[in-house]
Amino acid sequence: MAWNDNNNKNPWNGNNQTPPELEKVIKDMKNKFDGFLNGKKSSNTITPKIPSNGNLKYILILILFIWLLSGIYIIDPAEKGVILRFGAFQEETSQGPHWHIPYPIETLNRINVEQIxxxxxxxxxxxxxxxxxxxxxxxxxxxxxxxxxxxxxxxxxxxxxxxxxxxxxxxxxxxxxxxxxxxxxxxxxxxxxxxxxxxxxxxxxxxxxxxxxxxxxxxxxxxxxxxxxxxxxxxxxPEQVQSAFSDAVKAREDKQRLINEAQTYANDILPKSRGKAVRMLEESKAYKSEIVSKSEGETSRFKQILAEYEKAPKVTKERLYRETMENVLATTSKVMVDSKTNNMMYLPIDKLINAKQANAQVTIQESSIKQNNQGSSNVRDIFRNRGGR
Known part of the structure; x- marks a missing residue:
């Protein structure tokens, strides 16, 4: 039906009337709703007003609007939303704003999935x-x-x-x-x-x-x-065996302590023993080298003396005799007296003997040192004697 039909009436049942203002419509709806809830006051009773069919329509629309708005929800970042429709799983939603059909058709369960x-x-x-x-x-x-x-x-x-x-x-x-x-x-x-x-x-x-x-x-x-x-x-x-267990733990700790002490002692003594063994080996090698070198030197000296002896046996015998007598007489107490004189002389023989014994050790050491260089000195003396002769 066109708006200009029915004697030029418009949808607002007026002749050439403009539509009502939105603010006025909301105000009228509010007044009607308040009148429906509060009723008309009298001296004895409160008589509620029965809304008309037009007012009931607005009330139902408002209730439906509020019911639909109740389906809006927001999920936090640490949560997940689970929508159940009549108790059955419908969907799973993540963070952000969402909407679902309000209760009792659909229900929302918020689950914190990041909570420990x-x-x-x-x-x-x-x-x-x-x-x-x-x-x-x-x-x-x-x-x-x-x-x-x-x-x-x-x-x-x-x-x-x-x-x-x-x-x-x-x-x-x-x-x-x-x-x-x-x-x-x-x-x-x-x-x-x-x-x-x-x-x-x-x-x-x-x-x-x-x-x-x-x-x-x-x-x-x-x-x-x-x-x-x-x-x-x-x-x-358990508490009933705590004392026995404490003793066992103490014994185990003492065992470990003794093991550590023994290990510490071993770590201290073994390097010293190994070092001492190495030192003894080196000393034995040095002694061996010394003896071998000394023996080789004696052999070389003997060969040199033998060669000179073969050249001049008499001179060599004389030289060897003198050296031997020098070594023998150096460690003995002796007094030389001229047999041709008849004068009586006082000789402190006891002091001479004591002094000689005190110097015996020094003489022995000097003789051992002298023997080391005897080969070369004998060769020089032999050549000197031969040259002098």
Whole structure:
């Protein structure tokens, strides 16, 4: 129907009237809505006004508009949004503004995928008066090792959500499942190692093995969780055997201390012994070289004397005789007296003997030195005698 039909009436039921202002329309809607909610006051009762069909239409449009606006939501950078339509998965949204069909058709679940969560196994941390206290859970911490010893081990498993759909729909309680899986893996790894290894150098390796084993089971169950770190908070024997274990640890430390002391002594004495052995070897080599050289020199001297003896036997005999007598008489006490004189002389023979014995050692040393150069001096004397003769 054209606007100018029906006696030239326009859609606003007026003759050549302009459309109402938007502000006036909103104001009229507000007044009608307030009148519908508040009603008409009287002296005794409040009688609500029944809106007309036109006013009810505006109210329904406003309610529908507000309902549609309730579907707008914003996802933070650390979150993931999961839209469920009548309880079934519809879509997964990332950070930023989004819109979904409002409740009850679709519902929104916000999941923080960057939050690091902690599962405490063997202990529980409680906060009281802004102080953190740790309580022991014996049912979780007591474990049996490979060498049939009991220990109390406490672990902290840190994890985060890796797959939102698996976390929400595959497992009923994924956090509880992670606790049970981690405890099972801990008992398995601890049972495969000895007590000393767990308490000493194996702490890091055991934590890594537990992480790998637990993550493998979580992936098999499709829990949507990712283990970031596994920390061994504490590992020690049960309280009932603490004193015996302390004695064993002390004995082991004393053993290691004695081993270190022995190693230190060996490191100190062995180089000295090796150095002394090397020095003795070098001294023996030097002594050998000295004896060989001296023997070769004596041989050479003898050959030279032999050659001169063959040339002049009488002179050589005389020279050898004199040298021999000189060496013999040098170490004896002797007094030379002229047999032709008849005068009585006083000879202090005892003092002469004592003085001679005191100089005997010096004479022996000098004679040994003299013998070293005797060969060359004898050759020179022989040639000198022959020249003089």
């Amino acid at each position: 969560r902690t599962s405490e196994i063997g202990y529980r941390n409680t906060v009281n008066n802004n102080r953190r206290f740790g309580s022991n859970v014996s049912s979780e911490s007591l474990m049996l090792t490979k060498d049939e010893n009991m220990i109390e081990a406490k672990f902290a498993v840190q994890y985060k959500i890796n797959n939102v759909q698996d976390y929400l729909f595959n497992v009923v309680k994924p956090d509880t499942t992670l606790r049970h899986v981690s405890e099972s893996a801990i008992r398995q790894i601890v049972g495969q190692n000895t007590m000393d290894y767990i308490l000493t150098e194996g702490r890091v390796n055991i934590a890594d093995d537990i992480k790998i084993k637990s993550q493998s089971l979580l992936d098999k169950y499709k829990t949507g969780l990712l283990i970031t770190t596994v920390n061994m908070q504490d590992a020690q024997p």
